[in-house]
Amino acid sequence: MNRAVTFLLSTLAFTAGTAQADILSEARLGVMQENICVLDCDNADKEPGQNISAELLFASPDFLxxxxxxxPYVMGSLNTQGDTSFGGFGLHWSFQFxxxxxxxxxFGYVVHDGELASPFPQGDPQGDAFTEEHVLxxxxxxxRTTFGLHYDINETWGTELIYEHLSHGQVLGNGRNQGIDNIGLRVSYTFDD
Incomplete structure (x- = not known):
């Protein structure tokens, strides 16, 4: 696994063990189906495994x-079949309706250990086989952009249906930008205030 992803997952575990209750707000754990078909289904048959996803949410500082x-959140997502794993941080909103x-x-930023480009020259049959199996x-x-529908079971526990999209958007990179769409279910635990 990529060193950056390993570092971020380790940071997530360390943060969970050392954060004070007045700073740490919630912990969320779930299973994501990787690379589902949403709008552009050309890549939806690549890397069709599951990810175990963990996220820690912190109390919102006054300036936000x-x-x-x-x-603010930190998160990590580990692919169960050795495909794309990732970790990062960002901001999480909640609007009760x-x-x-x-x-x-x-909305956030992640680094991943997936493929960036084919290691084979264009036109090489091995390259065609590689691009049929991997998201580039x-x-x-x-x-990382997510949209969740959250339900509070009680004051401590909740559950959530979540959609997640990863892409560099031609801003953090250029060239190939196949991106990936994931969907899953999570449970949440709210820490005492």
Whole structure:
């Protein structure tokens, strides 16, 4: 696994063990189906495994009140079949729209250990076989955008249906930008305030 992803996953584990209760807000754990078909299905048959995803959310600092008080987060996602794993950080919003229900978007930055480009020259039959099995991200750095539908089971536990998109958006890289779409279910644990 890429050293950067290993570092981020280790940081996530260390942070969970050392964060104080007044800083740490929530922990979330889930299973994601990797690379689902959403709009562009050309790559949806590549890397069809599952990821175990963990995320820690922190209390929103006062200076973020100007942008609807998002919670900073760190996260890691480990692919169970040895395909693309990633880890990173960002901001997570929660907008309650009904009793116990909330819409939860987030935006962040991740690094991954997936493929950037084919190692074979264009036209090489091995290259064609390689690109049929791997998503080519084009950049080690990616944006992570998520949309979640969260339900509070009680004051401590919750569950969430989440969609996640990873891409460099021609901003963090150039060239290949196949990106990836994942969908999954998570459980959340809210720490005492």
């Amino acid at each position: 009140d100007l942008i609807w008080s998002p919670k 009904a009793d116990k229900w909330a819409f939860e978007p987030s 991200f084009g950049s080690r750095d990616l944006f």
